[in-house]
Structure formats: C-alpha cells, structure tokens
Amino acid sequence: MRVVIADDSVLLREGLRLLLAEAGVEVCAVAGDGDGLDHLVEVHRPDVAIIDIRMPPTFTYEGAQAAVRLRERWPDLGLLLLSQSLESRYAAELAWEHPEGFGYLLKDRVVDVDRLVEALAQVARGGTVLDPDVVAHLMGRRSARERVQGLSPREQGVLALMAQGASNAAMARDLKVNDKTVESHISSIFTKLDLLPQQDAHRRVLAVLAWLGQ
Amino acid sequence: MVLTDRRLVALGRADLRDPGALIYVVAIVSATVVGSILVARQPENPAGWCFAGLGASMTLSGALDSYALIGAVADPGSLPYADVAAVLGDASFIPWLVLVALALHLTPTGRWLTPRWGRAALGTVVAAVVWWVAKCLSGTPLDPPFTEVSNPLAVRQLAAAILGVRGVAGLLTGLGLLVAGASLLVRFRRARGTERRQLRWLALVVIPLPVFVGLSFVGASTGRPLLVIVSTSGFVALIPIAAGFAIGRYHLYDVDRLLGRATTYVLLTAGVLVVYVAGVLVINEFLQGWAASDRATGSAAVAAVAVAVAAPARHRVQDLVDRRFGRRRYAALAVVRAHARQPDPPATDESVLRRALGDDTLTIAYWIGARRVWVTAAGRDPDGQGPASEGRATVEATRHGHPVARISFAATRCETDLVETVGAEALALLENTGLRAALALELVEVQASRARIAHAQQQERQRIERDLHDGAQQRLLALAMRLQAALVNGDASRLRAAARSGVEEAQATVRELRELANGLHPVALASGGLAAAVDDLASRMPGLVEFDVPDRRYSEATETTAWFIVCEAVANALKHAPGAPVRISIDQVDERMLIRVRDEGPGTADPDGNGLRGLADRAAASGGWLIVRSSPGGTEIEAVLPCAS
Numbered sequence: 083m084r085v086v087i088a089d090d091s092v093l094l095r096e097g098l099r100l101l102l103a104e105a106g107v108e109v110c111a112v113a114g115d116g117d118g119l120d121h122l123v124e125v126h127r128p129d130v131a132i133i134d135i136r137m138p139p140t141f142t143y144e145g146a147q148a149a150v151r152l153r154e155r156w157p158d159l160g161l162l163l164l165s166q167s168l169e170s171r172y173a174a175e176l177a178w179e180h181p182e183g184f185g186y187l188l189k190d191r192v193v194d195v196d197r198l199v200e201a202l203a204q205v206a207r208g209g210t211v212l213d214p215d216v217v218a219h220l221m222g223r224r225s226a227r228e229r230v231q232g233l234s235p236r237e238q239g240v241l242a243l244m245a246q247g248a249s250n251a252a253m254a255r256d257l258k259v260n261d262k263t264v265e266s267h268i269s270s271i272f273t274k275l276d277l278l279p280q281q282d283a284h285r286r287v288l289a290v291l292a293w294l295g296q
Numbered sequence: 297m298v299l300t301d302r303r304l305v306a307l308g309r310a311d312l313r314d315p316g317a318l319i320y321v322v323a324i325v326s327a328t329v330v331g332s333i334l335v336a337r338q339p340e341n342p343a344g345w346c347f348a349g350l351g352a353s354m355t356l357s358g359a360l361d362s363y364a365l366i367g368a369v370a371d372p373g374s375l376p377y378a379d380v381a382a383v384l385g386d387a388s389f390i391p392w393l394v395l396v397a398l399a400l401h402l403t404p405t406g407r408w409l410t411p412r413w414g415r416a417a418l419g420t421v422v423a424a425v426v427w428w429v430a431k432c433l434s435g436t437p438l439d440p441p442f443t444e445v446s447n448p449l450a451v452r453q454l455a456a457a458i459l460g461v462r463g464v465a466g467l468l469t470g471l472g473l474l475v476a477g478a479s480l481l482v483r484f485r486r487a488r489g490t491e492r493r494q495l496r497w498l499a500l501v502v503i504p505l506p507v508f509v510g511l512s513f514v515g516a517s518t519g520r521p522l523l524v525i526v527s528t529s530g531f532v533a534l535i536p537i538a539a540g541f542a543i544g545r546y547h548l549y550d551v552d553r554l555l556g557r558a559t560t561y562v563l564l565t566a567g568v569l570v571v572y573v574a575g576v577l578v579i580n581e582f583l584q585g586w587a588a589s590d591r592a593t594g595s596a597a598v599a600a601v602a603v604a605v606a607a608p609a610r611h612r613v614q615d616l617v618d619r620r621f622g623r624r625r626y627a628a629l630a631v632v633r634a635h636a637r638q639p640d641p642p643a644t645d646e647s648v649l650r651r652a653l654g655d656d657t658l659t660i661a662y663w664i665g666a667r668r669v670w671v672t673a674a675g676r677d678p679d680g681q682g683p684a685s686e687g688r689a690t691v692e693a694t695r696h697g698h699p700v701a702r703i704s705f706a707a708t709r710c711e712t713d714l715v716e717t718v719g720a721e722a723l724a725l726l727e728n729t730g731l732r733a734a735l736a737l738e739l740v741e742v743q744a745s746r747a748r749i750a751h752a753q754q755q756e757r758q759r760i761e762r763d764l765h766d767g768a769q770q771r772l773l774a775l776a777m778r779l780q781a782a783l784v785n786g787d788a789s790r791l792r793a794a795a796r797s798g799v800e801e802a803q804a805t806v807r808e809l810r811e812l813a814n815g816l817h818p819v820a821l822a823s824g825g826l827a828a829a830v831d832d833l834a835s836r837m838p839g840l841v842e843f844d845v846p847d848r849r850y851s852e853a854t855e856t857t858a859w860f861i862v863c864e865a866v867a868n869a870l871k872h873a874p875g876a877p878v879r880i881s882i883d884q885v886d887e888r889m890l891i892r893v894r895d896e897g898p899g900t901a902d903p904d905g906n907g908l909r910g911l912a913d914r915a916a917a918s919g920g921w922l923i924v925r926s927s928p929g930g931t932e933i934e935a936v937l938p939c940a941s
Contacts, residue, residue, distance in 0.1 A: 104784040
C-alpha cells in the first residue's frame, strides 16, 4: 500500500513516516500544507492520503478542504483525516457527504500501529472508518441516546463498532464472541431501529451514520 | 430731476413741477441701492438684478419725463423727439411692474417656487410687453401734463383694436402682479426657519399689494396722477427695502424682538398714563375739600399705584406682545418651561427641545469638562454631530463661559437665535442631564474595559491551547510514534536508540510544559512573592534589568495583577527597545502600590496599542490606574494599585 502524508508539524510527519515504514507501508512523500499535498497526489498517485485537518495558513479546516478537493479530482483515492482534537460535527458531515474511502481518526490513535494499518487498508478498499471517540460522541447525543435505549448493552457495543466501520470478523475479535453471535446482534439492531438489513460493512456504516445523524 | 425743477421755474412753468417727485426719488434710490448691494453680494441671484433693473428703468423713465416735460410742454420745439419721449415716458411704468413681479417671484432663493409659478411669471412678462407696445401705439391722450402732446407713433387705423388689446394686456399684467404676490405668500406659508424669517417682512409689504394695485388703477382711471405716483412709487419703494432685508438676512430675529419690546413699552406707557390720569381725576373730583398739600400726597400715591400696577402689567403685556410678534419663540419657551416645572419622565432633553423647536433631527451633546469630551446623554460618542455635517448648525449652551451642552439642529428648520434662547432657558435641565451623562460615560467605559478584558482572556486561552497543541502534545505524540516504530522493528539496537532519544524528548517536553505553566502563574511568584518573581524574570532577560522590589507579600490578587503589569511592561520594553536597560521598581505608599517600569529606548510605545491598553484595563479593573509616558529618552509605565497592608 502506498500513502502520502500532509501535516505541518515536521516532528509528527517524520514520526509517522518512520512508524508506517516499520509497519510495511510505503510512504511516497510528505507535505507541509494542502497545496503541497495536491502536487504529491498528482505525482505519486497513492492509494491513501493521510491529512492533518489543521494546516497553514489559517490552521482551521485546510486539511478538510484539501480532502474535498482531492475527492472531486481523484474519486478512487482513499482519504484518512487526522485531527488533534475531537471535531465530531465536521467529521460526521464529511463522512455523510463523502463516505466511500473515507476515514477520520484522532491523532492519538496512530500510535496503535495495527489499528492504523487496518484503517488505511479499509479506506483504501473504499470503506469508512470513524474514530471511536467520534462515534461515542454521536451516540452520546441526547437524540441518539433516547433511541439507543431499546438496545441491550451488548447490542449498543456492536452498534458503536458498526459505526466505526469494523467488519463482522473484527467485531467478533473485539467482543470475543463468534461471527454468528455478531450477525444475530446486527440483525436484532436493524430490526429494533427500523433499518433495512445490510450485508456490506461500508453500507452498514452509512445506515448507522444516517440514523445517528437524524 | 432737480435740474428739471430749476428749468421749469426758469421757464415760468412752476405749475408743472411734479408733486410726487420726492417719493419717486426715494423709490429710485431704494431700488438702485438694494439692487446694487444684492448684485454685488450674490451676483447669481436674479432677484438682485431685478431690483437693479427696476432702479435703472425708473431713472430712465424719470429722464424721459423730464426731457418730454421741457421739450414738449414747457418749451415746445426746444428739444428733438420730445413727443416720442413723452409717449415712451408715459408707458415707462410698465417695466417697473414686470420687474417687481419677477422680484416677488424670485425672492429670496433666486428660483421659481415651482416651474408652474415660473410659467405664470413668463406670462406676466409677455402680457406686459404687449401692453407696453399697445400703449405706445394707441392714440388716446397721454396722462397729464402731456395731455396736449399728440402721439407720433399712434396707428390710428387700428385704434379700436389696439385699445382692446391694451386693456386686456393691462388687466393681465395687473393680475400677474397679484399672482407674483400670491407666489410670495405661498412661499412664506411653506417656508420654515430662516427662510420664513427672510420672507416675513416682504410678506407684510406684499399683503397690501391689491390695495396698491387697486389705488393705482383708480388713480389712472379718475385722472389723479398724484394718487398713481404715490401708490405705485410708494409700493415700489417699499419692496426693494423689505427684499433687501430678506435676502441679506439682516438681523431678522433682532428686528422681530425690537419691534416686540417697542410695542410693549408703548402699550405700557399708555396704560400707566391712563391709570395716572384717571387717579388724578378721581382725586380732584371727590376730594375737593382737601388741602393742596394733601392733593400733592394724593398725586404721589396715585403715581405709586400706577407704577405698582405697571410692574405686573409689564409681564402680561410682554406676554401678549410676544405671543403676537414671536409666536414660535413664545411656544418654544412655553414647552421648555412646562417641562422644567413638571418633568414628564419618558421625555428627555432631546425630545423636549425637538418638540419645542419642531426639529425631530435635533440632537444634544454634553460637555464633560473633567474628561474634555462631548458625549450623548447615554455617555456615548456623539458621532456625526459635529458642526461640520452638511445642513446642520450647532449652538453651545454655556454657563459663565463654560460649555454645558451642544445643540445640533437642521439649519433649515430652526433659527440659530431661537435655539440659543431655548438653550439658555433649558440650561438647568441640560446641566442636570450633563451630570448624569458623566456617570453614564464612566459606566460605558467600564463596560468597554470589561469587554476588552474578557476578549483578552479569550485570546490568552486560545494562545495557551495553541501552545499545548503545537508544543507538548506534538512532541509526546512524535515520541510515542518513534517508540512504537522501534517496537514494530524489534531490533535491540534500534530499541535502545529509541529509548535514549525518547528520554531526552520526554525531558524537553517536561521543560516546555513547565515554562508554559510558569508563564501562567510563576512558581517563584507563588512561593517567594513579587521580589522572587522579578528576580527570576530579570535573570532570564537578555539585556540589563535593574530592579528594586520590597521583599514582602501582598494579597494574591494584588501580586498577580502587579506581576502581569511588570511582565507586559518588560515585554513591551523588549519589543520597542531591544537590548536597552530596563528598570523595575515597586514601592508602597500608604495603601497603594506604585509600580514603575522604565526603559531607555526610543520612546515609541503607543499607549492605545493592544498590550498597554490591556494593562490599563487590568489596573482599572483592580481599582487602580496606569499611565504611559513616552518621550525620546525612553518609556515609563507607571501603575498604581490599591493594596491593603
């Protein structure tokens, strides 16, 4: 898998490059801002672009704007946004508008290299990955909390994993149950929440996000 | 004219001397003088040219008359074309009427009231021209004393038609003159403020216009030339004078007041006389038996009574006269007095004066002497209220020569004199509101300072957040990634190297965090007070820092504020005078802490800059104050904070 990194902090992007290299991910190049990133994608045609949301010149949402721009130009390019702080509203909006091949993680997660590599792989496949904190935040909102009340604690856990974009196998591993149990939980959740059953992990994320965003 | 007079006497025809010559001369002089003054002062105003033209045409007409009188009547045949001069002179009053009509239309602005009135004026001019031509061509006998002169220009074949045309055109011209008078009255009715005053006197002259025109026609038709001359010339003489006052805006208001005062005293004197005479008559009638000395006493008593009556009567009479002569002034003062007697809570000075003066754009600014600023009643900046704004005029109400309030009003709606009078009447009200405005100003400033402090705090929080994100958090994250990378790699030497650099990185991060925390509230300040904190600060500064700080503790709030001021002042010195020596001194005088930070830089600090403004706010918020003295020798920041010892 080939990636490019855009982050204004030298310390961070070099650390990330080192880490990914050790984990067997090829980092083609790194950039310090959105314009540099455009150029890198043009030249290297990577599978995924890892982008810091806050970049110069205004340090607000340059990374997100760069992501939208790249998505229009390169529909197949995977986008993984990194953020230093939780900005769930912005992340959820981006996910709803551009769900295919989209990921949003807090920067702390990238130290967990297995998870980072898995997220990169999923985004490269066209799937969706949301940070657990973002999902927890969305599910913690009052409107969502009221609707989740009917679910058992285990079902709520499965719902959260589903929103993060986890596959059935990953959920089974996380929850230490077998695949069949996970499947029955999922169908039960879809029934209780009046959602159409979905097999594809990526479509499931969409359904859950749409439901959370109601 | 005097020459003509002499010549007539010399020719033995004194009976031909013009009985109305004097008033005629007055008319010429008034029109010529007023016309030339107006033309000189306002050459763009056609009304002035009308008067100048009137003077010229009257002079010309006088010359024609004199020429004809001598050449055709007194000494026939002595002068060529005397009969033509007689005809032209006979018709020469027509241009006067036209010029008077135009002047009435155009005073005081120099423009028609509306285009419609303009068309009426042009119609009058056309009618007058026709009339003049018809009069010259008609064969009827001329006015006395030219009754014997036969008209050489007469077209006898068309006599009847010409006579008809002449009659109609003459009537139309007279009508045009009345229309011109009406135009002036309409203008007067619509006018406000100064323009109304400008027109008042002219309007007074114009009101009897129909009488003059009527008299003139009666005089002409009954063959009384004296009546024609007196009515026409008298009227023509008055108009330029009144118009001159109007256009020149000559002490309009004072004329009004003088007339009012004069009338009051005339009425009062008459009243006192009546009382006195009546009293004396009564004494003489009923006290016949009294001795002469008693009568004298009685007369004195009557005089005293008359005087006693006069004093209160003066107010009544003055009141009545004021009502007649200065309606607006009277009504305006009445509004202000009523409010002063019984204030109506929702009414403000502004609303009262607006009502009194009939100007709803009127605004008032109050002078806060201690601060040397103008403010509104709410203590705000009275922007756009300066004397410079277009169409606005201002009047300052003062007490003993010190400004109290500034009234700004629309110049077209109120007269300056009237506003001055009303302002003087409302002076006590204005002073009262001025005191409240001073309090309001302080409140406004406190609110603004509070808002600035809140904003500064917000910015400070953002700066800290940025420092944490970009500094410590990034470092720790990078450290974690590098350690993780070494772990993933698994090689023992890589792991050792990662651990070694990791320890260094962690220590650097701890230092960074400590500095960040220290900037917020230095440990030295908390443990050792201001003396320790300033010592610590001085040791970290690149240039020479001298300090003299008492080694004692104050309340935490005082120490924190003092520390903040010292830090910012030193930072300011570093910014404006890098490397220059800085001197910090803290003193205590009674229950006040005196902080001085002085640098020997170029003295370019801006007291209204963000940093120093924030300092002043901080000092003010804790009940103290701060001043910045910047001179080429350096900048000194001095703050005084209250401190209980």
